[in-house]
Amino acid sequence: MTAVAGIDLEIRAGEFFTMLGPSGSGKTTTLRMIAGFEDPTSGTIELAGVDVAGLPPYERAVNTVFQDYALFPHMTVADNVAYGLKVAKVDKAERARRRDEALAMVRLPGYGDRKPAELSGGQRQRVALARAIVNRPRVLLLDEPLGALDLKLREQMQTELKSIQGEVGITFVYVTHDQDEALTMSDRIAVFNDGRIEQVSTPEDLYEHPVNEFVADFVGVSNILERDGERFTVRPEKIEVLAPGATADGLVTERGRVAGIAYAGAVTRYTVTLDAGGSLQLVRQNVGEAPGAAPTAGAEVVVGWRPEHAARVSGATNKEEVAP
Amino acid sequence: MRLSKQAKIVLRCCVGLVLAFVYIPLLVIAVEAFNSSKILKWPPPGFTFSWFGKAFESESAREALITSIEAGVVAMLIAIILGTLISLAVGRRKFFGRETISFLVVLPIALPGIVTGVALSNTFTQVLGIPLSLMTVIIGHATFCIVVVYNNVVARLRRTSGSFEEASADLGADTWQTFRWVTWPSLRSALGAGALLAFALSFDEIIVTTFTIGAGEETLPIWIFRNLFRPKELPIVPAVAVILIILSIIPVYLAHRLSTDDGGLTPGRGAAARSTAAPAAIAEAEATAAH
Numbered sequence: 001m002t003a004v005a006g007i008d009l010e011i012r013a014g015e016f017f018t019m020l021g022p023s024g025s026g027k028t029t030t031l032r033m034i035a036g037f038e039d040p041t042s043g044t045i046e047l048a049g050v051d052v053a054g055l056p057p058y059e060r061a062v063n064t065v066f067q068d069y070a071l072f073p074h075m076t077v078a079d080n081v082a083y084g085l086k087v088a089k090v091d092k093a094e095r096a097r098r099r100d101e102a103l104a105m106v107r108l109p110g111y112g113d114r115k116p117a118e119l120s121g122g123q124r125q126r127v128a129l130a131r132a133i134v135n136r137p138r139v140l141l142l143d144e145p146l147g148a149l150d151l152k153l154r155e156q157m158q159t160e161l162k163s164i165q166g167e168v169g170i171t172f173v174y175v176t177h178d179q180d181e182a183l184t185m186s187d188r189i190a191v192f193n194d195g196r197i198e199q200v201s202t203p204e205d206l207y208e209h210p211v212n213e214f215v216a217d218f219v220g221v222s223n224i225l226e227r228d229g230e231r232f233t234v235r236p237e238k239i240e241v242l243a244p245g246a247t248a249d250g251l252v253t254e255r256g257r258v259a260g261i262a263y264a265g266a267v268t269r270y271t272v273t274l275d276a277g278g279s280l281q282l283v284r285q286n287v288g289e290a291p292g293a294a295p296t297a298g299a300e301v302v303v304g305w306r307p308e309h310a311a312r313v314s315g316a317t318n319k320e321e322v323a324p
Numbered sequence: 325m326r327l328s329k330q331a332k333i334v335l336r337c338c339v340g341l342v343l344a345f346v347y348i349p350l351l352v353i354a355v356e357a358f359n360s361s362k363i364l365k366w367p368p369p370g371f372t373f374s375w376f377g378k379a380f381e382s383e384s385a386r387e388a389l390i391t392s393i394e395a396g397v398v399a400m401l402i403a404i405i406l407g408t409l410i411s412l413a414v415g416r417r418k419f420f421g422r423e424t425i426s427f428l429v430v431l432p433i434a435l436p437g438i439v440t441g442v443a444l445s446n447t448f449t450q451v452l453g454i455p456l457s458l459m460t461v462i463i464g465h466a467t468f469c470i471v472v473v474y475n476n477v478v479a480r481l482r483r484t485s486g487s488f489e490e491a492s493a494d495l496g497a498d499t500w501q502t503f504r505w506v507t508w509p510s511l512r513s514a515l516g517a518g519a520l521l522a523f524a525l526s527f528d529e530i531i532v533t534t535f536t537i538g539a540g541e542e543t544l545p546i547w548i549f550r551n552l553f554r555p556k557e558l559p560i561v562p563a564v565a566v567i568l569i570i571l572s573i574i575p576v577y578l579a580h581r582l583s584t585d586d587g588g589l590t591p592g593r594g595a596a597a598r599s600t601a602a603p604a605a606i607a608e609a610e611a612t613a614a615h
Binding site: 035036037056057058062063064066068070071072073074083084087088131132135 | 487
């Protein structure tokens with residue numbers, strides 16, 4: 001069984017790098033290889049220019065925030081956070097100072113005497129973060145650290161993680177299957193699929209110019225059309241519904257029929273089946289237009305988009321392009 | 325589960341009856357220990373402490389007690405070392421035949437003692453040419469003592485995820501530091517409970533002991549068994565039995581205390597797993613085999 005099949009990745013010092021992909025795509029395995037919990041069958045893992053493949057986890061200057069936090073249940077929060085310092089034989093006064101500093105950074109000062117069992121999920125998450133950054137690793141690995149939190153807390157922690165990363169200046173390697181999380185937090189994203197990397201780019205480039213159908217679909221909605229032998233994708237918010245008789249004004253237009261409507265508060269999502277084949281999803285802001293102005297189910301509509309917003313995609317995945 | 329009033333009453337009566345059947349005979353032997361008559365008869369005609377004094381004076385009873393403690397302690401130590409090592413292998417490593425090993429380790433507790441006893445005795449005397457002695461008793465006891473230690477420790481390991489060890493290694497701790505600061509603290513209460521149960525099992529074992537003990541040596545249960553048929557010693561048997569009961573209750577009670585405290589439990593999952601600390605090794609064996 002191959003979890004990861006030949007990946008080539010360069011993560012820059014100080015960046016917030018995200019490995020995004022569905023479960024089983026190899027992102028966690030890659031993270032575990034960086035941490036040293038799994039050994040690659042071949043290849044190298046360089047950390048600041050030194051090959052660390054084959055070194056045990058305790059000899060690598062990386063620390064991990066685990067998905068289940070893995071806080072030591074028999075130790076207090078303070079002992080958990082100071083664990084790495086104790087192992088590294090940092091002297092007591094310095095240990096206490098850095099421990100308190102880390103607890104303050106994750107906004108848990110005064111929680112040192114509690115046991116992990118007495119904390120909420122969000123607080124445990126912060127302790128796990130403090131325990132990792134207190135060692136000032138070169139790289140901090142985060143394995144779906146927000147996966148167990150509810151939506152509100154998750155969004156709050158996304159912002160906090162990002163600001164803590166800016167504060168400490170450590171390289172963050174972040175694993176998630178949540179595309180919104182990846183887009184919001186990352187400097188660059190690697191999209192994983194089936195043990196391979198589909199695309200590595202900035203959030204904006206990934207979203208605006210997905211290289212293939214998998215990326216287009218995973219980072220957004222697929223919206224793949226094939227016209228004149230060329231396949232391309234258009235993002236839902238880039239598609240307009242034209243009023244009857246309106247001029248196309250430089251837009252690419254297609255006729256179609258509204259097949260589905262989903263109201264989602266701020267926006268409404270429409271699925272339009274096109275006469276020329278295929279279907280598109282599009283969103284319209286609910287800005288309070290007059291009743292009757294919005295398309296209704298079954299209505300004949302003309303949709304249009306700017307030609308530069310159609311991103312050409314090459315194939316379903318780039319599997320065939322990766323050297324074996 | 326909701327129960328009707330009648331069902332509750334019936335169930336409570338059943339519990340009462342079962343507990344009565346278990347504990348009233350123990351009470352009977354305890355009363356007999358204070359019986360003033362030279363023969364065991366019911367109801368006892370009078371009250372005396374003298375049998376306890378005589379029991380302590382009886383050299384053979386004292387020696388048997390010491391032999392039993394020796395056997396129990398050494399069998400327990402063997403069980404601690406081997407049981408912990410096996411449980412670490414099975415609970416933390418993946419290897420071919422892991423579940424088979426687990427099953428084979430647990431099996432001896434389900435084997436009839438008489439079979440284990442005869443098998444060991446024949447192997448020692450006929451195959452290996454080792455004369456029966458206290459050492460052969462200890463080896464015999466260790467076969468099932470390992471099981472209780474193994475079961476307790478492996479249950480704890482299965483409950484505490486391996487990610488604690490990973491986290492420790494990730495934070496810079498080598499294998500030994502991880503064991504000392506992370507694995508051991510979360511295991512020690514389970515190990516302690518297993519060890520105490522192992523001692524208790526060894527301390528009152530008679531069947532395997534009968535087949536593996538050397539001539540001229542006696543453990544306390546063997547002493548009791550032999551003296552039941554000697555009219556001269558008969559009256560002190562209940563007194564010795566009471567001592568045996570007390571010495572067996574202490575480790576089991578401590579083991580129970582140890583396994584109910586939360587030494588390294590993951591919160592929320594503790595309650596379900598607590599029952600595994602009781603010597604319900606068979607149920608655990610099935611769970612292990614089915615795993």
